[in-house]
Amino acid sequence: xxxxxxxxxxxxxxxxxxxxxxxxxxxxxxxxxxxxxxxxxxxxxxxxxxxxxxxxxxxxxxxxxxxxxxxxxxxxxxxxxxxxxxxxxxxxxxxxxxxxxxxxxxxxxxxxxxxxxxxxxxxxxxxxxxxxxxxxxxxxxxxxxxxxxxxxxxxxxxxxxxxxxxxxxxxxxxxxxxxxxxxxxxxxxxxxxxxxxxxxxxxxxxxxxxxxxxxxxxxxxxxxxxxxxxxxxxxxxxxxxxxxxxxxxxxxxxxxxxxxxxxxxxxxxxxxxxxxxxxxxxxxxxxxxxxxxxxxxxxxxxxxxxxxxxxxxxxxxxxxxxxxxxxxxxxxxxxxxxxxxxxxxxxxxxxxxxxxxxxxxxxxxxxxxxxxxxxxxxxxxxxxxxxxxxxxxxxxxxxxxxxxxxxxxxxxxxxxxxxxxxxxxxxxxxxxxxxxxxxxxxxxxxxxxxxxxxxxxxxxxxxxxxxxxxxxxxxxxx
Ligand SMILES: *[C@@H]1O[C@H](CO)[C@@H](O)[C@H](O)[C@H]1NC(C)=O
Ligand SMILES: *[C@@H]1O[C@H](CO)[C@@H](O)[C@H](O)[C@H]1NC(C)=O
Ligand SMILES: *[C@@H]1O[C@H](CO)[C@@H](O)[C@H](O)[C@H]1NC(C)=O
Ligand SMILES: *[C@@H]1O[C@H](CO)[C@@H](O)[C@H](O)[C@H]1NC(C)=O
Ligand SMILES: *[C@@H]1O[C@H](CO)[C@@H](O)[C@H](O)[C@H]1NC(C)=O
Ligand SMILES: *[C@@H]1O[C@H](CO)[C@@H](O)[C@H](O)[C@H]1NC(C)=O
Numbered sequence: 239x240x241x242x243x244x245x246x247x248x249x250x251x252x253x254x255x256x257x258x259x260x261x262x263x264x265x266x267x268x269x270x271x272x273x274x275x276x277x278x279x280x281x282x283x284x285x286x287x288x289x290x291x292x293x294x295x296x297x298x299x300x301x302x303x304x305x306x307x308x309x310x311x312x313x314x315x316x317x318x319x320x321x322x323x324x325x326x327x328x329x330x331x332x333x334x335x336x337x338x339x340x341x342x343x344x345x346x347x348x349x350x351x352x353x354x355x356x357x358x359x360x361x362x363x364x365x366x367x368x369x370x371x372x373x374x375x376x377x378x379x380x381x382x383x384x385x386x387x388x389x390x391x392x393x394x395x396x397x398x399x400x401x402x403x404x405x406x407x408x409x410x411x412x413x414x415x416x417x418x419x420x421x422x423x424x425x426x427x428x429x430x431x432x433x434x435x436x437x438x439x440x441x442x443x444x445x446x447x448x449x450x451x452x453x454x455x456x457x458x459x460x461x462x463x464x465x466x467x468x469x470x471x472x473x474x475x476x477x478x479x480x481x482x483x484x485x486x487x488x489x490x491x492x493x494x495x496x497x498x499x500x501x502x503x504x505x506x507x508x509x510x511x512x513x514x515x516x517x518x519x520x521x522x523x524x525x526x527x528x529x530x531x532x533x534x535x536x537x538x539x540x541x542x543x544x545x546x547x548x549x550x551x552x553x554x555x556x557x558x559x560x561x562x563x564x565x566x567x568x569x570x571x572x573x574x575x576x577x578x579x580x581x582x583x584x585x586x587x588x589x590x591x592x593x594x595x596x597x598x599x600x601x602x603x604x605x606x607x608x609x610x611x612x613x614x615x616x617x618x619x620x621x622x623x624x625x626x627x628x629x630x631x632x633x634x635x636x637x638x639x640x641x642x643x644x645x646x647x648x649x650x651x652x653x654x655x656x657x658x659x660x661x662x663x664x665x666x667x668x669x670x671x672x673x674x675x676x677x678x679x680x681x682x683x684x685x686x687x688x689x690x691x692x693x694x695x696x697x698x699x700x701x702x703x704x705x706x707x708x709x710x711x712x713x714x715x716x
Contacts (some may be wrong), residue, residue, distance in 0.1 A: 271302030273602040291316040294334075300325035313337065314357070317374040321346055331355040335391070338362050347384060353384045359415065360394040366392075368401035371408055383407040393442065400428040411435050417444035417466070424452050433458045444489070445469040456482035461611040468514070470494045476504035486511040486533070494519050496544075498552075505530030505555070512536040522547045529555030529689040534565035540595075545575040550583040566590055574598040578632075582609045592621055596628050603644065604632035605653035615645040 273279065273295055275284035284303065291313070291549045303325075310331040318337040326349035339361035347353055351374075371390075371644075373382040397419040405411060411496065414435065421443075429452045432441070438459050450472040455478050456462060462484050467476075468491040475495070479488075482501035488510055496519045504510075510531050524577040527549070528537075539545070555563050564586040567646070572580065573595040580596055584589075596618070615625040626641040632650070636644070644651070 250581075256515055260688075264448040272299050273303060274306075278564065279303070279306055279308070282307050283312045284308050286311070286313045288315040288317065291318055294318050294321050295324075296566040297323060299323050300327060303327055309352075317364075323348070325349055328352050330386070333357040333362070335359040338397075340364065342367065342370040345372055345374070346370050347383075348372065348374040350384070351382070352386050354382055355389040356387065357389075357391045359391040359393070361393040361395050365399075366397060366401055366404055368404045371409040376435055381407055383409060385410055387411055387638040389413045389653065394418040399422065399425070400430055400431050402427050403434070404431050406431075407433055409434060410437050412437060412439045414438060414440070415442040417442045417469075418444060418634070419446055421448065423450075424448065424455065426452070429455055430588065432475040435459065437461055440466075442466045443470070447471060449473070451476040451478040453478050454481075460484060463487065465489070466539070477503050479503040480506045483507060484509060488512070489514045490518075491516045492518065496521050498522070499524035501526055501529060504528060508532045510534055512538075516540040516542065518542050518545075520545045523549060523552045525549040525551040526555055528553050531565050532563070535567060536569040537567060538571045539575065540571050541574045543574075543576060544655055545577060548572075548575075548577055548584070550581040553584060562586075565680075568592040571595045572599070576600060579607050580610055580614060582613070588613070588617055591617065594618060594623055597624065598627070600631040601628060601641070602632040603636050603639070603641075603651050604633065605651045608651045610641055611644045611649060612650065615641050 250310075251490065271279070272646075273284065273286075276289055276291070277284055278486070279285075280326075284306075294313070304327065306329055308329055310333075311329050312331075312333045314333045314335040314337070314344070316337050318334065318339060320341040320343070321334060321339055322343045323346050324332075329350050330352050332347075332350070332353060332355070334394050334581075335357045336359075339358065340363065342358070342363070344367055347356070349369075370458070371384070372478040373384050376382055382476055384407055387410060390405075390408065390411055390413070393415045397416070398421065400421070402415070405414075414432075415432060419652075424432070424443075430440075439461055441459070441464070444466045445468070448467065449472065451467070459482070462482060464487040465482060466487075466489040468489045468573045472490070472493040473495055475490070482488075483506055485507060486509050488504075488507065495515075498515075498520060499522055504513075508530065511533050513528070513531065513534060513536070516538050517540075519662050520539075523539070523545070525584060528534075529552075531553070537553075538550070541713050553564055553567075557563055566587060567585055568590060569593065570585070570591060574597070577599045578601055580599075594617075596614075610628075618625045618640075625645065626640045630641075630644070631637050633654070
């Protein structure tokens, strides 16, 4: 009979015993646990995915798994509505995502002292009872923390509030995903609960209906590295970010921000290496709007259909001596906006770029963008990017041509007629240029100088980083 039980286990993918010793060892295990008749128990893993379960298992059923040394339990893709207390097992990873969970028992995981990953995403949780994540109550009425817990996802549920002390006994959490819950606002209680996680490295608050972030949120999250606040309702950069100084990744995609015209709390994020600002309602990015991001390497500003103006100094800031500074960008993605040009002054060192995309913008192919043909296209080609999908929409004669074609044909782009330029509606630069031309028309010499200055991307007269002479040379060599 023991042998039979063993052979059932064998059916589930174990290799058949080859000698006596194997059989003797195996006969010491219990008869097949009930759970393993429904699910697959093999290699320290309990796979119960997509088994049409409507209930979680009883303590007794869990207890039958004791001898199996189960480290990973996957219950995802069932219809379990209520999660009940799980027996003392060496489980490290528990996945209950994609069920219909409405309830999690108090102290549900208290016996799982080795639990490190808990995925409760894509369920129907509306309320969390705060004791759901508490540890075992010890005889001295202290609570044993779930000190191995690192990863907790509650994403895609229906949570409106985060109760006080909900994570008090998971204080070692590194990763917390609360995305796609209708939180609406992070009140004092929620803020208090989140700030109890001093080791948190990554916080995902995407799609939570947030309009603001509470001031104190990041002050005690001193190890936070990655923050995702995309798909919320922010119309400005939240001021609370100015204390998120440890983060190196910020996702601000899909927020209805219209305007980045001045210095924001972003400028304090001196460790930020990657910033995402895609699918927003941005119209204008002004001078210095993203200044101060001294560590920035990767910048996404894409799919912003109304983004028409990116100031040439948008990434630029000054240090205490008044020296101009730029971040050393390696990756720049500016595709699918509404900009008519890529300005050579966006970056100080274009030669450091290793990946970039500029396609799907309505480029105006006049003399101002000659540098794009002569400098940018070779650069893009060198890094295996494509200049064939950077298309001219103006002027009419070369409409539809790509910058790659312009480069191939060594095309010299015409300057628009002064009069024509001056009447372009809504184009401030054009008006300014028109005025300048008007005023100086009587002084041909001055006019020529001004024109040269405006066109002169290769011989800049602007102040440079004085300490950076070799890079000056390289820049000039470009
Ligand atoms: C659960 O099962 C799914 C599908 O088999 C798999 O993709 C996923 O990685 C598993 N998760 C865990 C925690 O084992
Ligand atoms: C947790 O892991 C340790 C070390 O591997 C082990 O001794 C202990 O029995 C495990 N706890 C449970 C509840 O299985
Ligand atoms: C849990 O399972 C789901 C679906 O099978 C999978 O997508 C997810 O990555 C798993 N979670 C973890 C933490 O492995
Ligand atoms: C941008 O912000 C400034 C300052 O808050 C405001 O005066 C201006 O109207 C805004 N522009 C747009 C297009 O929203
Ligand atoms: C795109 O820019 C042009 C001017 O360059 C402007 O006329 C147009 O309204 C802009 N489109 C949107 C959607 O903002
Ligand atoms: C570009 O592609 C070529 C051929 O696929 C490859 O050898 C080269 O390393 C790539 N260069 C870069 C900068 O990715």
